[in-house]
Amino acid sequence: MNELSQTTGIVAVAAAVVALLALVLALVLWRSVRRLRADQRAVLGDERRDLVAHAAELDRQFRALHEWVIDVATRIQRRTDRVETRLNQTLAHTAVVRYDAYNEMTGHQSVSIALLDAERRGIVLSSIHHRDQARLYIKQVEHGQGSIPLTPEEEEAVRAALAREVPDRAFEAGEQP
Structure with a gap:
């Protein structure tokens, strides 16, 4: 009988240890499930739907x-x-050439102005000043050439305008002008 009660005591202690381990495991799993549900709520929201439906949405x-x-x-x-x-089609090349047209006035009162776009089209304005009068001439420019013959001063204005660097208006993403 003594042996039976000793065996019963060992079994009871072993059962208590197993029950305690099961309780600890249950608490750990319960806490893990709580965290998982909180994470699931963060991802899926409060709506009741499964992960596949959420992924499809x-x-x-x-x-x-x-x-x-x-x-x-x-x-x-x-x-x-x-x-x-x-x-x-906006002004890209400009230049001004000042000169004495009649060699009788000083101060370079006459002027030729080239106004060209990026495709080398535009106009040349020439203002010729004389002692008694001033005349204004406008000539068309196509592809860097006058549609009618240009004077040497007008040609110089076109050459000077085309010699200037045209800024590239297209910039890469994040690049500063």
């Missing part, structure tokens, strides 16, 4: 956002192309 939203970004990028590119086309 995220994929749908991402595709919609991607299409929107492509649409916006396309519109921006079209506007940029229009702006660059218009910029090519």
Whole structure:
């Protein structure tokens, strides 16, 4: 009988140890599940849905956002192309040449001004000053050449204008002008 009670005591102590280990394991698992549910709520929100449905919704939203970004990028590119086309038609090359037209007045009162765009089109304005009068001439320039013959001073103004560096208006992303 003594042996039986000793065996019963050992079994009882062993059962208590196993029960205590099971309780500790249950507490650890309960805490882990609580953290997992909190993480799941952070990712999925408070709605009751599974991870696959949430991933499908995220994929749908991402595709919609991607299409929107492509649409916006396309519109921006079209506007940029229009702006660059218009910029090519603005003044890009300019020069002023002053001179004495009749060798009777000093002070370089006569002037030829070249006003050209990036495609070397534009005009040359020449103002010829004489003692009694001043005349203004305007000549068309195409591809860096006058549509009618240019005077040496007008040619010099066109050459000087074209010799100046044209700033590149297209910059890489993040690059400063």
